[in-house]
Structure formats: structure tokens, C-alpha cells
Amino acid sequence: MNHSTTPTIDPAVKAALASRRSVRAFKPTPVPMETVRKLLEISSRAPSGTNMQPWQAHVVTGAAKDRVCQAVHHARNTENDKHVAEYNYYPDVFPEPYKTRRRKVGWDMYGLLGIGREDKDKMFAQAGRNFVFFDAPVGIFFTIDKSLEIGSWLDFGMFLGNFVTAARGAGLDTCAQAAWCHYHTVIRKEIGFSEEQTVVCGMALGYADDDAVIGQLVTDRAPLEDWVQWHGE
Numbered sequence: 084m085n086h087s088t089t090p091t092i093d094p095a096v097k098a099a100l101a102s103r104r105s106v107r108a109f110k111p112t113p114v115p116m117e118t119v120r121k122l123l124e125i126s127s128r129a130p131s132g133t134n135m136q137p138w139q140a141h142v143v144t145g146a147a148k149d150r151v152c153q154a155v156h157h158a159r160n161t162e163n164d165k166h167v168a169e170y171n172y173y174p175d176v177f178p179e180p181y182k183t184r185r186r187k188v189g190w191d192m193y194g195l196l197g198i199g200r201e202d203k204d205k206m207f208a209q210a211g212r213n214f215v216f217f218d219a220p221v222g223i224f225f226t227i228d229k230s231l232e233i234g235s236w237l238d239f240g241m242f243l244g245n246f247v248t249a250a251r252g253a254g255l256d257t258c259a260q261a262a263w264c265h266y267h268t269v270i271r272k273e274i275g276f277s278e279e280q281t282v283v284c285g286m287a288l289g290y291a292d293d294d295a296v297i298g299q300l301v302t303d304r305a306p307l308e309d310w311v312q313w314h315g316e
């Protein structure tokens with residue numbers, strides 16, 4: 084192999100990585116289960132410490148998806164205070180620069196949808212779209228053994244990164260959803276998984292509805308200068 088020229092990223096790999104975004108409006112077009120199988124299988128090529136492969140997935144479609152969505156919708160509307168996530172995704176207080184980045188994506192999204200900063204009811208309703216998987220035909224709950232340590236969560240992140248990229252490679256779109264974590268008791272009851280497992284996140288999977296306004300959301304990234312230091316001679 085000739086390594087004398089600067090390597091370029093394979094165009095297909097680059098396109099899958101660069102075109103991925105979190106999609107929050109899907110078309111009803113179904114996704115064949117064989118495709119979902121293939122995506123999960125290829126994603127499991129992710130590295131994991133001592134090859135533990137800590138990922139577990141629960142794929143929900145059709146009536147099973149409707150049931151869990153309805154149960155969570157009910158819980159959210161009647162007893163929302165009772166539902167607390169089993170792990171902290173976010174800190175209680177957001178330090179900079181994370182606070183500014185987080186606010187920007189939130190206001191950009193609500194701005195696109197014409198939701199004002201004081202309009203809590205509309206914000207609650209928009210957040211509720213999580214719990215129909217943004218109308219995606221396939222929902223996935225990813226779970227992990229509670230006994231595992233933070234390293235396995237790192238492995239899980241690698242697996243999920245593979246999954247969202249592989250989905251793009253198949254012309255599909257995704258949205259990872261930590262929002263579901265609050266309702267782990269409801270999800271566990273509806274789809275039936277062990278108390279030893281906790282919900283890492285949900286995932287919406289399907290084809291983006293390109294006509295939806297929310298699809299215009301573009302998120303930016305900090306330039307490399309902000310977060311890379313090169314240590315040479």
C-alpha cells in the first residue's frame with residue numbers, strides 16, 4: 084500500500100458522518116426489520132473493554148410501540164414528578180462553555196418552531212414529541228446492566244456512534260433520546276426487561292420528513308482550536 088500521499092477519508096464514510104443529524108420529524112415509511120437487524124449487527128463491531136459488548140437493545144414497532152408510547156404519555160401527563168431517571172445525563176449546574184451551547188440549540192429549535200421563551204405549554208408539548216419517537220416507524224430502547232461501570236458506558240457510546248452512522252449509510256435517520264430515561268419504570272413494565280437493566284437512551288429510526296420545519300435545524304460545532312492541543316517536538 085502507498086502511504087506517501089495524504090490519506091483522505093473514504094467519501095462514503097465521510098458522507099455518513101457529515102450528513103448525520105438528529106431528526107425530529109419522520110415519514111411513516113416503514114423500515115424492514117432485516118435492515119434494523121443489519122444495523123445492530125454491524126454496530127456491534129464497536130470496540131469494548133475486554134470485548135464485554137455491554138449493549139442490549141429492545142426494538143419496538145407497531146402495537147408494542149404504540150403501547151409504550153401511550154403509557155409514557157399517560158405517566159407524563161398525570162404523574163410526571165414521580166418519574167426520575169436512574170442516571171444523571173446532565174450536571175445540576177452547567178458550566179461554560181456547555182451552558183451557552185446548550186441554550187443555543189434549544190433557542191434555535193424553539194425559534195424555528197415559533198415557540199416563545201415564556202411559552203412553557205408549547206415547550207412541554209414539543210418535548211412530548213419524543214414520546215412518539217417523533218413519528219418514526221421504529222423505536223429502540225438501549226439498556227445496560229446496572230452492575231457495569233462507567234467504562235462500559237463508554238463502550239456503549241461507541242456502539243451508538245456506529246449505529247447512527249450505519250443508519251445514515253443505509254439512507255436512514257435517527258435521533259438519540261435521553262428523554263425516555265425518566266420513564267424507565269413504565270418502559271420496563273410495558274416491554275418487559277429485567278430490573279437489573281437500566282435505560283441508556285431511546286432511539287428513533289426512520290426516514291426524515293424533509294418538509295418538516297424542524298428539519299431545518301442546523302447545529303454548529305466548536306472549531307478545533309477551541310478543544311485540540313497538538314503536542315509535538
Ligand SMILES: Cc1cc2nc3c(=O)[nH]c(=O)nc-3n(C[C@H](O)[C@H](O)[C@H](O)COP(=O)(O)O)c2cc1C
Pocket residue numbers: 103104105106107188213258259260261262263284302
Ligand atoms: C445520548 C443522546 C441523547 C439525546 N437525547 C435527546 C432527546 O431526548 N431529545 C432530543 O430531541 N434530542 C436528543 N439528543 C440529540 C441532541 O440534542 C443533538 O445530538 C445535539 O443537539 C446535536 O445536534 P445533531 O445531533 O443534529 O448534530 C440526544 C443526543 C444524544 C447523543
